[in-house]
Amino acid sequence: MDISKYIDMPLLYASEYGLKIIAALLIFIIGKIAVKKVTALSRTLMLKAKVDNTFVEFLESIIYFVLLIVVILASLNTLGINTTSFLAIFGAAGLAVGLALKDSLSNIGAAVLIIIFRPFKVGDTIEAAGVSGTVKDINLFSTIIEPVDKSIVVVPNSSLIKGNITNFSQRTQRRVEHVFGIGYDDDLQLAKETLMQIIQSDERVLTEPAPLVAVSELGESSVNFVFRAWVETADYWDVHFDMLEKVKLTFDEKGISIPFPQMDIHTNKIEGKQ
Structure with a gap:
């Protein structure tokens, strides 16, 4: 062998x-x-x-x-x-x-659309898919959003593309808008001038576009004013909250009332009945 x-x-x-x-x-x-x-x-x-x-x-x-x-x-x-x-x-x-993995692939397709058409980018403040906050990351499958409470929300890209997307960072300016009501017995002209003075006294409010204070509605229990002021996007929330406080304090000083919902109950006493 x-x-x-x-x-x-x-x-x-x-x-x-x-x-x-x-x-x-x-x-x-x-x-x-x-x-x-x-x-x-x-x-x-x-x-x-x-x-x-x-x-x-x-x-x-x-x-x-x-x-x-x-x-x-x-x-x-x-x-x-x-x-x-x-x-x-x-x-x-x-x-x-x-x-x-068709659902995952739909997220990848949505990521491609987001990257190409750029409805938002990292760092933008958006409202989409029921979530509002700052975009922290965009990957192939999901978008990471940080709301104001600093939590982390992971949103599938396909969910973002399916609905409306509101981007608060695309423009350098935003409009602060409120509706304020006064009583029918209050001085309408005084209230209007007071609201305009509050706007003009805030240096963060832009002169262009011009601010607006106007009667918007004669409501059931109040005369309502629309209150609009344009500010830089970075100042939006500070001005938004400050205006609410300033209006309430100034109205109190000038004796202008702000009506609130209330109910009057009337009772009738019938003679001879217990």
């Missing part, structure tokens, strides 16, 4: 496939390093070109995974594996995963 052939065959296979395995590993390791460098370079170039940071992160992820797949296929091809069949398998697997 010739034992030499059983010894030579493993050596033959080791010498033949060992080099291929080493070459495949080298291609994968060097390729992965190159992918990271190319991805980092592309990020740097996009940031220098002042591309939106959200869009940069999105493209960076796509570039990394596409190039990594190319490196993996090149490594497999070096081993002598037919990558065409793998592409077919990946395609079928991708279809199955896509059907299973």
